Amino acid sequence: MLLLKSRYLLKDASTVIDNGAVLIDNGKVKFAGSANDISNRESCQIIDLGNSAIVPGFVNTHTHLDLTHLHNIIKYNGDFTDWIRQLVDAKKEWTESEYLSSIRSGIKSSLESGTTTVVDITRNGLALEELQKSKIRKSLFYELIDFNPDSTESTIDNFKNMIRKVKRDDLLSIGIFPHAPYTVSEELYRRSKAVAEESGFSIATHISETIDEAHFLTRGTGKFISLLRDFDMLKEWKPPGLKPVNYLKNIGFLENGCILVHCNYLKGEEVDHIEESNSTIVFCPRSHKYFRHKDHPSYKLGNRDINVALGTDSLASNDSLSILDEMKYIYTQHKTSKPQDILCMGTIAGATALRLNDKIGKLEEGYDADIAVVDIKKETVTNIYDGIFSHDSECVLTVVSGTICYDKHGVTREASVN
Template sequence: MNLPDMVAIRARTIYPLTEESPARGWDALAAPLRAVDNGVVLLRYGMVEAVERWPMDIPSGTEIRDLGDVAVIPGLINAHCHIQLSWTAGRTRWGQGFTPWLRSLIALLREQDAQEERDAAIDAACAALADCGTRHAADYAGQDLTSVDAAAARYGVGVTHLCEWFGAKPPFIDQRRPWPPRCRRAATSIPGLDRRCAPAGHALYSTDEDVLRDAHAFCKAMDRPFVLHLAESEEEMRLLELGDGPLRELYGGTVLPQSWQAPHMRPVEYARALGLLGAGTLAVHCVHVDAAEAALLAHGDTAVCLCPRSNANLAVGAAPVEMLAHAGVLLCLGTDGLSSNSDLDVRKEAVALRRRWGLPAEALIRMLTVNGVAALGLDDRLGRLYPGSMAGIAVLPEELLP
């Protein structure tokens, strides 16, 4: 939302989440939220100055925007998004499992659109993020990093760029590891951009072990989030446990070197063995985890980003949300990208979870805001509305009203 220097935003109800901490465990997630009925958020120069009931004293010349009979929350955190792949929207194969979808995506990547078309798709995606109330997004970046950064800035959306290393390490000592060379060049091309970037792994089966360890160590040392896709599909489970299956057939000899050997472990166990779990790690998807693995994630303070609509579209299953919540895992939400989802409105992920699991609206609101802030290690002035916090609001769909 583009704002003038001073603006007062009225709504039927405001949930400011002013003093909310990251919510772990069912009781914390489902606890009542403080509401400001007939409320006003007063913004000055892009920062929150006050959250009060109407009527209130406001400076003369302030623009008043009355949103009417709606409830609003702080700006959304989309904790997992592939903005750079927005040009693939509507062109991949859904509903037939993970590997058929992946094959269709790889085919597009081999003959990808021209830069102009990719930039236009990125711009439209960032505009859509802003329109639904997204304040910050975590984007997996393999290319087009500067295009994403510029487009997000145009629409007032903050971005954490996760620079994923895909495939085996090179057969030589690369001092730039764990940064993919293309991302590293882009990140250093604009002053300050590298501070918004973090090296990331794609997944346990598609990123070399040493690169994963190096990326994790860098992120830990620099206080940046370490992110990877984890336990997303049955094909991943089979590859890591048995060493065969569709992913081995697809990646053998390319992403997976001929010498690659399966660890004969489930994904969460393997990630622990590599030292990748713990505070500061955000595991995306976690569709195929059991109770013991949920407890392991919670005990080590590994956060989990849920992408339920993407999982449904690719027919990979549904994450055990209630199990993860009861175990005490820090849960947040992401849309994945337009190659596996119909839009980038993270509120619809919350609606999908409420429809399937009947989760309390309070839990979902926390996943959309303060939990996403914590999972990505963002400034605590995001995800909350209080004097001095960063501006940004989102309207709640009716299905998410407490």
């Protein structure tokens, strides 16, 4: 058994215990509470983490690990479709080994920042092998792109062929990711949803990412029309005349809930539809800033019963793959956000989106031992959240299902055994 001790323990986003401890046995949390309440420490490997906070492992609910090596390569000039063109051109130049190297770097960066669960989007399935080598918990979403309704079944068959090769385990789950309403036909959206329902897969999509997306769907105008023509993807098509989320509701995509990535420009009843369907919004704060969007709608949801999780998106539009950094950004830039809510977004909200909230996202007896340890640089803090979200705090230990996956200071080598 492994016993982690620290000055602070957060069993969940709002339950703070001084002089905390977590006992791990066979990959599970056996005890989480005050270190004073542990009576039997025989045969325990004890790690005293000092002035730090033990928290539930962070969940990155949306990223593209294969784009890790595109950091600072693509320039955004205010035109999202131009940015997409640059992205496509850059990826064309890569070999398979370069893809794999980029994915490995992304996994390493994730673990080093306390991320224990990552939702990765893959188009070609190359991420699978690298992710399965890693002890990180992963949900691999296969991205589908096809705007031609006549080839819907072929696209679905390709997806099914890819996942037949997947050997699932306790740390791997599969999802379907029809890319966005400007790259996915209505027919493919419907079939993707049907396959997800039949197979028990999670399903997600980019939605309401830009104002141009709304113009594309409501009027059939804007820069996405030119983009699709340039890629020879636009044949006969009529715009549905609906706002993005309303469009998804109209075709049945929201039924029984789904994961909606971005949702940067929600209007009126769109928020109602998300709430009524029990869907999750994934907010990527620093990528949101990179693309110069206005304040995210999640800041104005008030008492709405909507699950909001956090993602990093990729390093093509961000400076790190750290959910801790995303939470720090919200904490410092949006003072009206409650720190408990911010930590919830980075932990249990992501677990809820993946339907894993009975397994991860909290440190309670019986839960999988997915843990991040954040070093608190200040000896005295007015509240623990100031310490966790301080600009100089950092993750020093990452544990996934009881396995130590990152140990910055080598504390496991110095642990005592009682």
